[in-house]
Structures are given as C-alpha cells and as structure tokens.
Amino acid sequence: MIEVRNLFKRYGAFEALKGIDFEVAAGESVGLLGENGAGKTTTMRILAGFIPPTSGTVKLAGHEIVFESKAVRRNIGYLPESVPLYGGMRVQEFLDYRARLKGLRGREVKPAVERALGLVDLVARRRSLIETLSKGLRQRVGLADALVHSPPVLILDEPTSGLDPSQRRDVRDLIQGLKGKHTVLVSSHILPEIETTCDRAVVIHGGNVVARASIEELKRGGDRDRFEILVAGPLEALNRALVGQTDLRSLGAAVAEGEHWRLRLETGDLVRGRALLVARLVAEGLDLIELGSSAGGLESAFLQLIGRDQEAGS
C-alpha cells in the first residue's frame, strides 16, 4: 500500500533524507521511529504530498506521489504534527468543510461527519469552537479530519505529541482501534506508543533507515541483552565478581542505593550470562537482592540502532 524507494530530500546543503526505503502492506500498522530531527516529519510530509522529494519514488495506494499527487491525497488521511486547525470554525462545520474538500458529495457528507465524530468521541463537542478546545480534543478533531473520508491510508505524524498521559492513552487506544481497517503509518519518538499501536517499525536515524522489522524482532534485536541487578555487599567484591567476565559488560558505574548497589549489565546470552553472574556474586559473598530486565526491550534496541547505547548506559 505504501512503497518508498531510495527517497532523498535536500534543503539547500542539508540532506534530511539520504535514500530511505521501506514499504507498508495493506492493513498493516507501521511505526516510523526516530529521534527528533531524524527525518520522520520530512518523510511524512512527502508521503502526504505536502512537499516533493528531491529524488526517489513513493507510491501510495498504487499512485505515484509526484505525478499523481492529487490521487494520492485523495487516498490518505493525514494528521500533521502540530495539528493546525481553523480555530474560528465549529467542530462539525470544520469536518463538513473538510469532507466536501476531500470529495464527499451531498448526502454522503453528514453520515461521514457523524461517523468521524463518533470514532473520536467528539459527538458532544460538535458545536464547540475549535479554538476553545483543549490540545487533546484538538488532536481528536485532527484525527476526525484524517478519518472523515474513510481513506485506505492514514499518515499520523506524532499523534500524541504534547498530550498528557491520559490523553495519550486515549489517542493510542483510538489508533489501535483503526488497525486492520486502514493501513496506518505512525511516526513517533515515544517508544511505548509504537510498541502498543504498531505491528512493525521502521527505525530512521540521520536520514537513513537503520532497521525495519516487527516490534518483537526489534526487541530481540541485536546480539546483546541487558539486565539490572541490585546487590548487597562491598563494592570491591562486586568489581571482583565482574573481572575477567568476557561475556558480561557493565553499562556504567554501580550506583549506591542505601547499603546496596545497583548496576546495569549487558550480555550476549541472557540465560547463561545471568547464571554466570549469580555464581560469581555468590562466590564473592555478595547477596543478590534484585535481578531484572533493564531499559525495556524496544528502547534498548532503539538506542543500539541509533548508536546511543553507550550514553544510555552511563
């Protein structure tokens, strides 16, 4: 449904996208993951037909983005990052206008607007002026706009940006509800958001795609597992326990927590690494208080992919 090939975008001398490739199958929900400035919004804007690529090809719903831009725009629902809306319009009036602009005619408009209002739970606020709505509600109006003409493809750029935790959860639930009914491409730098709403992720860093895999594959990804320990005993003994362990690497220094020490570690084989560590700790006379996974699977994988794992560990 979405096919991106060798996509470049230059702004003067600055190269925002350096030949990215990825595809999204029909009905799939894919996250575009990356830090701020990685090139996510540029990619989304190109896919939405707002800016043209410098080179490369993009096909959406079978249409080429440069030469059939209007046909592409007819097949997408786009939520820009900043959700720019016309504040002086009422919610229903705005959706009515947008539905007509997106090609709905006469009798099709009213049911489409009702459906979109229902989907985003804004029926009670239909008469509200957009400028009087909270950021969370405005985000929902933006989503209703993206959905009003039932497009096969949804492009959502940072849909939960700037929202409070409760609003974030609402929007996340809404996006989850769209899975399967639409092809969804969501960009975000908030990892739990991608983890809960998407089947797959495309990781973008510095204008390049550094990974494209299912969320599970990404979480397992790389050759390193991380975990965290809390031990009781002298620091010297803890350091001795780790000396000579080629398969165990500490990520930063041990942090004192009362009389205990907390330490993050990395290993090539989680089961073997943990067993080995426990044996060494016992041999050094240390008490193991806690042993748990560290720094969430996807976060860990993401940091590895963008080369920030060392920073995260320190």
Added chain:
Amino acid sequence: MRNLLILTRRELAASFSSFGYYALLGAVAAISGFFFFQALEQGGGDLRWALVGSSGFIFWLALILAPLLTMRLFAEERKSGSLELLMTAPVDDWEVVLAKYLGALVVFTTFFAPFWLAHLVLALFFDGPVDWGQLSATTLGFSTVALIQLAIGLMASALVSQQLWAALFAFLGNMALYSLGLLRLLCEEGSRTWNLLGYVDIGRHVQTGVAGLVDLRQVLLQVSVTLLLLFWTVRIVEVRKWR
C-alpha cells in the same frame, strides 16, 4: 470547479465571520461617508459631483484596503500551519490561489456598499436625481483597479510568512503601479511613451469610471495583468514547496 466553490465559500465565511472585517467596514463607511457628504455639501447637493469629489479619497482608501484584505491570505495560513492541512487535501494549487483571490475580491466589493446605500437613501427619501449608471461605472472602475491591487497583495502574501511584510510589499507594489501613471507627467504630451503610460495609469482608469464611462480596453488590460499575477502566484506556491 467544485473545489473552487468550496474553497471560496470558506474564504468568504472566514472574512464575514471575523470581527476585523466589520471593524474595517465600519471605519471605511464612517470615513467615506464623511468625505462623501462633505463633497455633496460643497457641490450644492449634486450627487454626480459628490461621487467625483470623494473618488480621490476612495482611490487612496483602495490602495490601503487591498493590502489589508490580502495580507493574511497565505501568510497567516503558512504561519499557523493550516497551509499544510489545506495543501494535503486533494485540491489543485490554482484552485487554492483563485479561491483566495475571489474571496478577497468579493469582500473588497462589499466596501462599496455604503456608497450604494447612501445613493439608495437619497433616491428613496429625498427624491435625489441619482445617476445609477455613474455609480455602477465608478464601482466597476474601482473594482477593475482592485483586480490588480488584490492580485499584487495575494502574490505578496504567498511570498512571505509575515502578514505585515505582505501588507507592506503589497502597498509598495500598488504604489509602484500608481507611479507608472505619474511618470506620464515627465513625458512629452502626445508622445508614444505618454500614450503608453496613459493606458497603464490606474488613476486614469478610476477617473474614467467616476465620469460614468466604461473603457473596455482598460478593463481588458486590468484583467490580463491580473491573470498574469495570479499565474505567478500559483508558481510561487508551487516553488515554495520545492525549497
């Protein structure tokens, strides 16, 4: 065509629902009414004279009004980000440009409503010898000049992101256009340049209208230049996407 109607309706709704429009309309009505009735008094109640007497004021008013009406059209949408929403809908760039232009033109024309109202009141209640032909020609004269002024304003708004800059550029553009007519004073009367500048002198176009005349050559020139400016505006909108 359907998108053009939807977009124009939206532009008109945005203008007619804004406090700024009514504040401006009120101010224009009050000031133009003052000048109109002053000219009426000076002319001993002759409506034809009143319209001629106040036309100079209307001309300067239009020079200021056009940039004020057009400055927000693209600049505001760009600044607020709503241009992204608009341009990712399945619409053509020319539809957006033309809708904004037509909206501004209709809004501009409504600023002549006080003149029509004044004539109507005089005709109905004071049995005034109203020359509707002269009034129509005056309105047409100003509207055709406004065609170019609004097109210049729209182009300025497409070029910059700040409304104030857009208004300033539009005003300077309009002044430059007006200055072409003033250059005529430096030329030898009857010379080819003198004649040529006479064709593009917008002040003269307004005078023709106020005299109750419609010169189709002037209308054609205004329409042609307007179409050219609108074509450039569409190109500016397109080019700004590629930057």
